[in-house]
Amino acid sequence: MTDATTDAPGKVTGGRTAQLQHTGLRHGWTTGACATAATTAAYTALLTGEFPDPVTITLPKGQTPAFALAAEDLRDGEGEGEGEGEGEGEGNGEGGGRGGRSAMAGIVKDAGDDPDVTHGALIRSTVRILPPGSGVVFRAGPGVGTVTRPGLPLDVGEPAINPVPRQMIRDHVAGVAARYGGTGDVEVEVSVDHGAEIARSTWNPRLGILGGISILGTTGIVVPYSCSAWIDSIRRGVDVARAAGRRHVAGCTGSTSEKVAVAVHGLPEDALLDMGDFAGAVLKYIRRHPVDRLTVAGGFAKLSKLAAGHLDLHSGRSQVDKGFLAELARHGGAGEELAAAVASANTGLEALRLCEAAGVPLGDLVAATAREEALAVLRGAPVAVDVICIDRAGTIVGRAEPAGPRGPHGRG
Known part of the structure; x- marks a missing residue:
């Protein structure tokens, strides 16, 4: 959707985007966007041996922000995977299981001018290769909550990674796989440094989301408040x-x-x-x-x-x-x-x-x-x-x- 805007003298500028710009506040990025970028960087490193930095993603409305990496780690694993071909740190090197090769990338969330309790949090994604046909499996790492009560858009027992961020991550995993010859079958473990402490300032404990914060966002952009x-x-x-x-x-x-x-x-x-x-x-x-x-x-x-x-x-x-x-x-x-x-x-x-x-x-x-x-x-x-x-x-x-x-x- 485009803005109903004009630069002609005396003309008004309208539309939702113009209304947002009129606040004069700087927007930021959701935890879902940060987790997607971290996952994209980590999976790229698993398949190529190199972390893209900055890493660029595409948001649901088409914006393409770039994120600088605050942390990265590529490990060969300990040979406990279920698959074969764990790789030597370059090429696609797809192995299998939680004991195989893994890559972790971390991004610091910038909430812009919004007084968001997660501003400055380090959002990490650790990606591990799974056997073909596994799809994308989500895990809650330290600092990410787990759903324990019904009534939320996720089943009980699921990591608190909301539906839109999950789809964003799946889409980007598929894009990386297509570009570098992977299968797209991965485990994505999202974690947040000090997430359990941050969650005490949210409604998660009352909603039965325990152990940390939720990974949220429907557009990828934090609108400043x-x-x-x-x-x-x-x-x-x-x-x-x-x-x-x-x-x-x-x-x-x-x-x-x-x-x-x-x-x-x-x-x-x-x-x-x-x-x-x-x-x-x-x-x-x-x-x-x-x-x-x-x-x-x-x-x-x-x-x-x-x-x-x-x-x-x-x-x-x-x-x-x-x-x-x-x-x-x-x-x-x-x-x-x-x-x-x-x-x-x-x-x-x-x-x-x-x-x-x-x-x-x-x-x-x-x-x-x-x-x-x-x-x-x-x-x-x-x-x-x-x-x-x-x-x-x-x-x-x-x-x-x-x-x-x-x-x-x-x-x-």
Whole structure:
């Protein structure tokens, strides 16, 4: 997607990218991007005997950042592998098993101007050759957590390397294999120096992710966070949309919900607002500077916070209220056993899945109630509002249209 920008004098510059640039803050890289770069460098060293430094990767939206290596280590192993041909440190030298040749590369995470607790952490990836047909197998090394409870996008027992970083790593492993004659069958062990200590400052322990941090990211880029700068960029985004004659805008919590809003409504770039966690900022500014229609699109868990009356959706200032979700589920026909299960769910996603399995439309109820809260903040401004809730994969799990049913609170 390109920006709706122009250099002509007197013309406005619009689009989500322009809104981000207006914050004046330097972006950074996710742990997932760092792990992908480290894996790419390590696997390249296994097949060629040399570490690329810097190592360049391709992010989901096409950006090609280069990362300097902070650590590297190529080992011949101790002859304990299951395969043959462990190699002599050059050529492809593919051996097999955990005892064969291995390569480790490490990259220091730069979070830019974002106050990220993982800024400065050393993200390491150790790659070992596996027998043909094994595919890419992920392991949690020291400092990377392991999932111990249901409700997350990973199965219990899996290393806390989220789906998008896993796919990025698989894609780059395949690219290195194709370039240097490997099979792409490898074990990738991601570790983070002092990760267990860093994780104490995150929600991982409460979510049942134990032993370290998670390897995260959907775009590979860390968007810098500043309340004043971000709210100012939202206001500028509304102004730009109105100046361009847009009467329908979308406030989105992230890039995935932005794609869904575009797919559903066909909105142009300059009608998209990167709302992030600042739902209140969007609603209050549009109350004073109305458009005909506002779409609020975001993850189910974040929009459940809006439904519960929170206007700041950041995890540090508001939490998913499973008791509130249980109340909504009851209004949707859930019995007490299901309501109790929702109230004790590990995550909002788990609560949603429980209700979906029972035929209770919790997603629609959250969307409808979030819409009522949005209308309450708009205070009668002439703005039609619809809400779209999605899961982590971008699947729509709840909708509320301007003339749709009311939520259980009956507001709006």
